[in-house]
Amino acid sequence: MERKATDPLLPLMEIPPGYLNIMGYIDESEVNGPSCRAVVWLQGCLRKCPSCFNPDSWSFEINQLITVDALAEKILSNTRNTGVTFSGGEPFWQAPALAALARKLKAAGLNVMSFTGFTLQRLQSEYAPVGAQELIDQLDILIDGAFVESLAINDPTSPVSSSNQRVLVLNPEFQDKITWASDQTEIHIFKDGSRIVTGYRGWMEQP
Ligand code: SF4
Numbered sequence: 001m002e003r004k005a006t007d008p009l010l011p012l013m014e015i016p017p018g019y020l021n022i023m024g025y026i027d028e029s030e031v032n033g034p035s036c037r038a039v040v041w042l043q044g045c046l047r048k049c050p051s052c053f054n055p056d057s058w059s060f061e062i063n064q065l066i067t068v069d070a071l072a073e074k075i076l077s078n079t080r081n082t083g084v085t086f087s088g089g090e091p092f093w094q095a096p097a098l099a100a101l102a103r104k105l106k107a108a109g110l111n112v113m114s115f116t117g118f119t120l121q122r123l124q125s126e127y128a129p130v131g132a133q134e135l136i137d138q139l140d141i142l143i144d145g146a147f148v149e150s151l152a153i154n155d156p157t158s159p160v161s162s163s164n165q166r167v168l169v170l171n172p173e174f175q176d177k178i179t180w181a182s183d184q185t186e187i188h189i190f191k192d193g194s195r196i197v198t199g200y201r202g203w204m205e206q207p
Pocket of ligand 1 (some may be wrong): 013045047049051053055057080088089090116133146147
């Protein structure tokens with residue numbers, strides 16, 4: 001698709017085929033979906049929701065490029081990861097590459113969940129980002145809807161942050177697995193001193 005120079009989505013065209021532009025990554029999270037799992041934060045979101053937990057994810061400029069193969073290998077190399085969660089930013093702007101990643105992980109026995117600021121209806125409409133259905137077809141769970149500050153739940157036992165958001169269980173095997181510890185916060189500290197804080201009222205920080 002041709003894009004104008006002022007189009008905020010233009011940097012998406014700079015992502016080489018087979019690559020993802022990510023903002024962050026952690027292993028062994030227990031607050032971003034069922035059981036213990038990797039989390040991939042995608043770079044880029046148009047919504048600019050007030051009180052977004054992660055405003056550094058808004059820009060579509062290239063942050064960290066990683067191949068789908070390398071990311072699959074990284075996720076699978078930690079045997080405690082039983083699945084992966086895509087968060088953001090908006091994962092669905094990079095749907096084709098995420099679908100390819102999800103296929104590799106599912107073939108290895110992992111489950112796949114994604115957050116999105118879109119509604120499922122929008123993702124299945126003619127206005128959906130490219131490859132949206134391809135990614136939906138790979139998902140076990142989809143949390144849809146943008147965070148709306150005026151509808152904030154502020155309840156640490158809720159799996160979603162605002163009441164418009166829905167937990168859509170796309171694989172019936174996960175019907176009774178919406179039990180992740182959303183009342184906990186995790187702090188992941190890396191060798192270079194950087195930190196990612198995630199979970200209830202979580203946010204991401206650089207050193
Ligand atoms: S959709 Fe999510 S990442 Fe995007 S602005 Fe809203 S809360 Fe932030």
